[in-house]
Amino acid sequence: MGFLKQLDVENFKSWRGKQTIGPFKRFNCIIGTNGSGKSNVMDALGFVMGERAVNLRVKHTRDLIHGAHIGKPSSTFASVSMIYCGDNDEEIIFSRCISGESSEYRVNGRQVTLAKYTGELEKIGIVVKAKNCLVYQGAVESIAMMNAKERTKMFERISSSGELSAEYDAKLVALQKAKEDTQFHFNRKKAATAEKKQVFKDKTEAEKYQALVDEHREDKLQLTLFQLFHNEKKIDAQSESLRDMQDAAAQQKNSLDVYEQTVKGQKKEHGRMNRELQQLEKEIRSQEQILNQQRPQYIKAKVNTSHHEQKVEEARRSLQKNQSQQAKKEQELQELRSELAELEKTWKASERQLEEEAAQRGDGVQLEEYQVKIRDELKELARKKGAVLNQSAEKLHWEVKADCEKLQFDLRRKSEIQANIKHTQTRLEDFSRRAEKLEEFVNTTRKGLEEQRQQEEQLAEELARGRVRMEEVNEELAQVLTKLQNARLDSQENRRQQRRDEVLESLRRLYPDTVYGRLVDLCQPIHKKYQVAVTKVFGKNMNAIVVTSAKVAHDCIRFLKEERAEPETFLPIDYIDVRPLNERLREVQGAKLVVDVVQCAQSAPQLKRVIQYVCGNSLVCETLKDARRIAFDGPERLQTVALDGTLFRKSGVISGGSLDLRSKARRWEEKDMNKLKEEKDQLSSELRALMKLKRKEVDLKQIMAQSQGNQTRLKYSNSELDSIRKKSIPACQEISKLRSELSNLEAQIEIQTESVELKDNQMKAVRDKINQLEDVVFADFCTEIGVADIREYEQDYLRMQQELEKKRLQFESQHTRLSTQIEYEQAQLEKLVKQMKKIEETIRKEENVVISLKEVEDRLLIAVEETQSNLIELNNQLSEKTTSVKDAKTELDKTLKGLQEKSKVLVKLQKETICTEAALEQLRLSKHNLLLSCKIDGLPLTLISGALDDISDIQVRTEESQSVSTLDIYEREAQMVFDYSTLDSGLKALTEESEVEAELEKLKEGVSSLESMIMMSRAPNLKALEKIREVKDSFREVMDAFETSTHTTKKCSQEFEQVKSKRFHLFSQCFEHVSVVIDQIYKKLCRNASAQAILSAENPNEPYLDGINYNCVAPGKRFMAMDNLSGGEKAIAALALVFAIHSFRPAPFFVLDEVDAALDNTNIGKVTGFFRMMSRESCQIIVISLKEEFYSRADALLGVYSMFDECMFSRLLTLDLTPYPLNEETATDREKDK
Structure with missing residues (x-):
């Protein structure tokens, strides 16, 4: 390894x-x-x-x-x-x-x-x-977030199958092109085979075709002779009837001209009276406007005058109150001055009495000079011996004197407090009286304000309702006038529409139970907003005439041709093919079926079938965006229309709204012009009544002004009442304070009185001891001078001095109190006098202002009364003029009604004349077109007089029928005489219109049947042999090309299958290996045998063309999509995929x-x-x-x-x-x- x-x-x-x-x-x-x-x-x-x-x-x-x-x-x-x-x-x-x-x-x-x-x-x-x-940074996260397509690309890169992608695509394109070529040549082969078969049929069909043409020519000749024969008979009858009608119409026209002159004069007189009426209304509005300006001015002046008068009255009441206060003050001042004079008189009498007493005592004991000296020495000796007692007596004397002075001060203070309490109580009583009067005035004013407020609310509510209703009436009147104006602007179109309506009425009279009327008059959108959209969907069918059957429609069309009226569209209820509604379209969000927004008239419920035929499965949408989305973005295309009229067809054609469309949409609102006129008159009358209601605004302003004045006075009264209440509180507090102080002072006076009596007793005891001492010291001296003791000598003199001092202190106290009170009352009186002068000045000024305001008020009142008088007179004139205008209008309407009756008779005669002329014209036109058709088709007509060459080659139409050249053509054709010997005698003998029509239909059906057979038969091919040779050569060439393309397709298919097989083998080898290994690796990574990792191809046949799904079931969790796994779980899953791919091509x-x-x-x-x-x-x-x-x-x-x-x-x-x-x-x- x-x-x-x-x-x-x-x-x-x-x-x-x-x-x-x-x-x-x-x-x-x-x-x-x-x-x-x-x-x-x-x-x-x-x-x-x-x-x-x-x-x-x-x-x-x-x-x-x-x-x-x-x-x-x-x-x-x-x-x-x-x-x-x-x-x-x-x-x-x-x-x-x-x-x-x-x-x-x-x-x-x-x-x-x-x-x-x-x-x-x-x-x-x-x-x-x-x-x-190599697994770069972030690669694991990116692998975890890969989508199915990205995983497929990764597998193609690992398996090297992606290297064959370009070759695979090139071979696939070549194979598809080869298959398309093969299909193309196969189609050419089929077409060539069919063409070969068709050529051999041409010869047989040519012989049959010629036999039909000959038979058709003979039948058409009989039909033409029959039509010409009976056409000439009808032309003669119609010409005679036309002459009679023209004579009657001329007589009625002369009578109508005379009547029109009468109507013209009455209209002129009615217009003049209307103008006078409008002038009166204008003058009334002007006077009302002036009155509306004068009334507020008068009310304002009146309120202003009332306000100033009230101010004068209040000033006078204040002056009277001050005068009573002044009299009271002067009386109080006089009493004080009298009391002061009495006090001074009493003091002078007391002084004279004391002087007299002193004079009387002057005749007592008189000491010698040495005796005075001895007395002084004894006095000194007694003072020394009684120094302690003298000090105690002196001390008690000064204490008693101080207490007496304080007692006298407290007594004076008591008198002042009592006077202040009395004065403050007087003020408080005055405040109470003023407050009671103000409260009474405030309550009365509030009641008046509440009544005025109720009146003001009632008037304001009534005026507000009037204003709202006036706005509504103005808007409704503007809309009605706009509709009427639009109707007048479309007067030319209305005249044309009127002619068409007259034709429709004729059809209704002819077919009363089978012609219903125009579609626009028989239905209505459920809301105005759908009018433009429904108009767009209805299209040309909007003015279509609804009839019961196709036969009635044909009869109506024949009538229109005979009347030379404008073309009309007819909708036969039994003939139209109505497709069933797609009920699923009712569930489309943001759209409604047009059928659902159109309601039929109650008188014609059978119209629902016609509306369904016209609207189909069209949808109406609120906005242009919704209409486009619903029309083109769904699984199937739909026909939609927006509210502005933009129509989206299934074919992709978009047609927008236009002014013409909006004009047509107005037909929904213009179906009843008489109703609009009645509504206009009603709204105008209501508007005039509402204008009169505006006069109450003056009353409202007057009430509001009075209310405002009362509120101002109430405000000032409340303010003054609050001020009095605020002043009363300190006055009460002051009285309470003074009474408290008086109570304290009385208690203090009582205590001081007791203290003075106690100290007097103490001082008397000390004095007794001093007297005993003095008696011992002065014993010999008193015996010498002949008195019991020394005090008897000194007593009279000292008592007199003490009494004098006491009376003097009392006098000064009373004098000071009275002088101070007189000064205070004098100051208050002067202040009151100044205030009265100021009030008198205010009264004089306000009286002058009231006089000037009275003059202004009188002038304004005179102006208001004059304007009201003028207004009453103008209203009377208006009533008289209105009555005259109504009478004139009644007379004019009566005359117009008579004129209309005569006009109807004339119009009826003219219509009948026009109808007869049209019928005659139609007969002549039919004859001309019949002869022209014979000339063009080469029918062998036999003429006794004239020749077919005299027939004009011009195709005559209805609108050209009155031209000179057309009349010349008709004149020449009238001179022709035809040979009807070849026409069957039974056909010539027919006189009833029904028999002629039945025979004519029979002949036409025979000709039409032959024409249909001829049309269904193919014309003979004269170059059939040459065509067969060309088809054989072309067929051989097409077969060679088809064989070549088939061989090429087989070769491309083999090459593509080789590349496809190789690419599939490389990809499948990698995918199968990874899909097997990845589950084991994921289990090892999770350390849990319940964990699962699953790879699945979306396209098992060619997995490299679509995505590869990768899902993991984490231990202890249910199956979830890769996106719902946590970050760690995604990383584990991605690592499992990385190591599984690595195991396919393991690196060292x-x-x-x-x-x-x-x-x-x-x-x-x-x-x-x-x-x-x-x-x-x-x-x-x-x-x-x-x-x-x-x-x-x-x-x-x-x-x-x-x-x-x-x-x-x-x-x-x-x-x-x-x-x-x-x-x-x-x-x-x-x-x-x-």
């Missing part, structure tokens, strides 16, 4: 200089970091095996030299040598060297050609084209690049186990891997690492792992290796 020993590389890609890669063991792993050059080892193997540069990840061969990729090649050449050891340990060295773009190949040092080189590689089992020993070694990328640890263990087994049994394995779980089980590791200077270059480290035992799972295997 041969193996790869080592690689010698020199300046190849990342390998700088000369380096040896190896030696290789049975199972080798190449490891290294990304970018270190691992894959370049595989590229080196591919290079030495002769791979092209494209497959080695470079564009040019020179790029394989080390450093060339950065523009700095380290050498001018690169080489790789592969040392291979055969079964007998014989070494074979394969070398490849490149220099520039050229390559040199050597085997054991001997230079050989590329073909010889690849041949030597194939001897050891390496097929370069099949790549049976197998190199794989990163095949474990998508495998987890479990699958890696399975794959490495399989690789170790393969390396022992069949071939050497070299794997590039990055996963430790993989390369740890190899026999040898080749570590590639990179180094850098100017350019990165690779280096190699080799490690033999056979001396190292494997882990417990594979220890047994490793022991074997040892």
